[in-house]
Amino acid sequence: MTLRRIALTYAILTLLPASASAAQLTLLAHPQPGRVEVRVAEDDPWGQRPARAEDSAAVNVLRTLSQLLPNPLAGVPVRCTPERGETVNTQTDDRGHAACTLPPGAGAVRVEVPGAGAQAAPDWQLNRAAHLTVTDLDDTVIVTGVRQGGAARILRQNALTRPVFPGVQALLQAEAARGPMVYLSNSPEGLGAPLQELLGTRGFPAGPLLLRDFPSVSGAQHKGQALDTLARQTGATFTLLGDSGERDPEIYAAFVRAWPGRVERILIRDVVSGERHAEVERLLGGLGVAWEWLPGAQP
Known part of the structure; x- marks a missing residue:
């Protein structure tokens, strides 16, 4: 069919x-x-x-x-x-x-x-945290391929069959030991149930899942506003995870400039090669904040 x-x-x-x-x-x-x-x-x-x-x-x-x-x-x-x-x-x-x-x-x-x-x-106690880890999901945690027809794959797969990147559960569990985990995704609110099911059944740490009011709010606006709100509510430092396929590096760079001294580290999943790869390196390399690539090889 x-x-x-x-x-x-x-x-x-x-x-x-x-x-x-x-x-x-x-x-x-x-x-x-x-x-x-x-x-x-x-x-x-x-x-x-x-x-x-x-x-x-x-x-x-x-x-x-x-x-x-x-x-x-x-x-x-x-x-x-x-x-x-x-x-x-x-x-x-x-x-x-x-x-x-x-x-x-x-x-x-x-x-x-x-x-x-x-x-x-739940009360996630974000306003009392000393450290927050904020991570994107698609192409950062979950293998989606947004630019290569990933939307159709999302429809055909479910929480038990969508692939995740190797080692990402252990990485996020280690981060969660330092403070609350926040999942910040541009996926529409309607995908909350399957995403929560995926996170809960695949060994990811618990945390709030912040989804986009689609199509009323743009992706950059959604993520930027959520990060600003988190920064205003607490004096926590941040670890930020995203991918190079969309605008995560630009959003995180703007956050670093708006909130000096608040970002401890940026991790970017390497999913796009060529000029975009070099562009991300130039952007993040000039911020004065520790950052590194996460491997983009699919499982």
Whole structure:
């Protein structure tokens, strides 16, 4: 079955009657401590289907499309109850999004909406960290090949079959021993569930997953704003991981210039050769910050 036929099948399935009461609650991590963002959509069995290594490409595409293209529920009451402090009540907007802002130190937050099971938003304690490691995912941790048709591969694969770079789990576990790990990706919010499943099942350290509000926010804007927010919330030093295939070197260089003395080290996955390789070396070599290449050989 071609991807076009699979997409058409999914489009037809989304027109079928859905449960009137069931809802799907998704927690969206935010770099600001105390801010809990959520998305509420109609419950979709495809989106909740666990990944299996033997799943066909068709099943993987249907699951991913369900997660990427949910039917949002507007006007849904959202209740956020922190470990410490008062409960915050709000409701979803036309996009199915809502946010609860709580004071620092509120701890983990229990989030409840009608028709869905309650979930707990962790307190990652980013504002109290002495060191933060911030890493990109696609072509830095996960072998994607964004410039070589990687989007289609993402649809066909799942959390158990997407390849990761050799040794990257050990590298991030060593970094996590120094302080919190933050995953900062330009992937759309709808890919949060499969990415969380991949990180959780493949031995990566726990940490908030900051995804992009696509297409409202550009990739550079998303990453730059998230880094600035993290820097404002804490006096931590940073280790930054990215790849040469997109704009990570430029974003990290701008962050170094905006926050002098805050970046300890930059690691860049070497996935593009030629002029781009030399361009990255010139850019990062002039910053006065320790940096190095990570090998780009695919497993």
